[in-house]
Amino acid sequence: MSCFDIKNLNLYYGDFQALKGINMNILKNNITAFIGPSGCGKSTLIKSLNRMNDLIENCRITGKVELFGESIYGDMDVNLLRKRVGMVFQKPNPFPMSVYDNIAFGPRTHGIKSKPQLNEIVERSLQDAAIWGELKDRLGKSALGLSGGQQQRLCVARALAVEPEVLLLDEPTSALDPISTGKIEELLLTLKNRYSIIIVTHNMQQATRISDYTAFFLLGEVIEFGPTENLFSMPVDKRTENYITGRFG
């Protein structure tokens, strides 16, 4: 079953066309990786899946994106969409407040006020993000005091706290050291049973390690999209082969 169904998506920043006729079917409970050189449109695409591109002036979109069959650019409430499609950013961005309040921000936004319920959500989210053990005694401390890797896992936990259906990650490990990166990857593998995960990465080893499907982007187009194993072992397109063998990009 597909979680995102993208049909003929075009995206323009003013006169510049950043995405050209994207057609993709992203499967549920899988990890899908977007790879490609900088400026190829992979981050742009991931941001159009939870409509973060709405923030950018002069951004125009044509085509269709469906989340479990519902058009997200139709009359869907954008806040509700973002609750259903969580996002983790390239740079860890915990809010300048306590660990607890960081996690509770999302649930509170969506109307949960009861303290016991919030406690439970905070504990569950941190456990799901495999960081409960490290943080359970520091819930009241500022999240800005955590290490980069912890901050990023906190951001994953914060995204999980609103019980999304899909998790988008925009180069989530590019600012982290290899050990923290390993922890995030491990975490994503455990999460894919319950969530559909889309990850943008510059790191091709990362894509092969964790993803089930990979899409290769170049200049705003999807050049090749298929099971990760196939894409990396026998790419159909010459450009894909050149990229994954390190001949450019």
Added chain:
Amino acid sequence: MPNGDIMNKNKSFSLEILMRGVFLSCAAVSILAVLLICLFLFANGIPGIGKIGLLDFLTGTSWKPNDIPASFGILPMIVGSCLVTLGAISIGVPIGVASAVFMAFCCPKNLYKILKPAINLLAGIPSVIYGFFGMAAIVPVFGNSIISACILLGLMILPTVIGLSESALRAVPEQFYEGALALGSGHYRAVYRVALPAAKSGVMAAVVLGVGRAIGETMAVIMVAGNQARMPKDMFPIPKGLFRGIRTLTANIVIEMGYAAELHREALIATGVVLLIFILIINLCFGDTLRRKKQ
């Protein structure tokens, strides 16, 4: 020519020292000014306080410089200054911070082009003009009273509060705001729950500077506050008491300095000493908030 090279180096080196001296002495002018002001005030004010008695001066409730024997208690003026400042803050800060939020996060560009210069202009208007405005627009409604002074001062501190809060809000990294939106938060919730708390120390600094501005304001206050020395018990019952007049430390000095002599004059300078100490305390607080911001 190696020799000429060295000569050149020496020349530029001495120029360095010279320029350093120029900049240093320019910087020293302000320090010197502060020191001289403090010196003058303390030298002229302290003897007066000594003659009146510190406790009688600070906690005395009656100011009757022309009676025999005269009494010089400035507590009513201290209360007055604190009260109008408090009032100004409680009017100016909410409006100012909300304006700053609007300007930093919600303002359409065209409107901003009008709003920003308007606020800068507000900062540049001389206080006597504010006073005229108060006499023409506020006094007819609220009388020469505490409440008029609070409203007028509240308006006067707006540019300070708005300007500093706005730059604090603009300094909040975009990623906090984006992070909140990505969790399904609406624009206003993201601004009020994430961006505003992130800018807290900057906003606090704005408030402290606003306090400094309000407590030191003289001309506009004299023109609308009624200028009677009054104790807190006269403010009751609220709100009726708030429509009575009040005298601030600044007003006390300006109104009587023209004809004061001897001990009366010294008492007025001593009033200035008290005001200066207030300002010093506020500036220490301000420095403290800035330091915390850096951490």
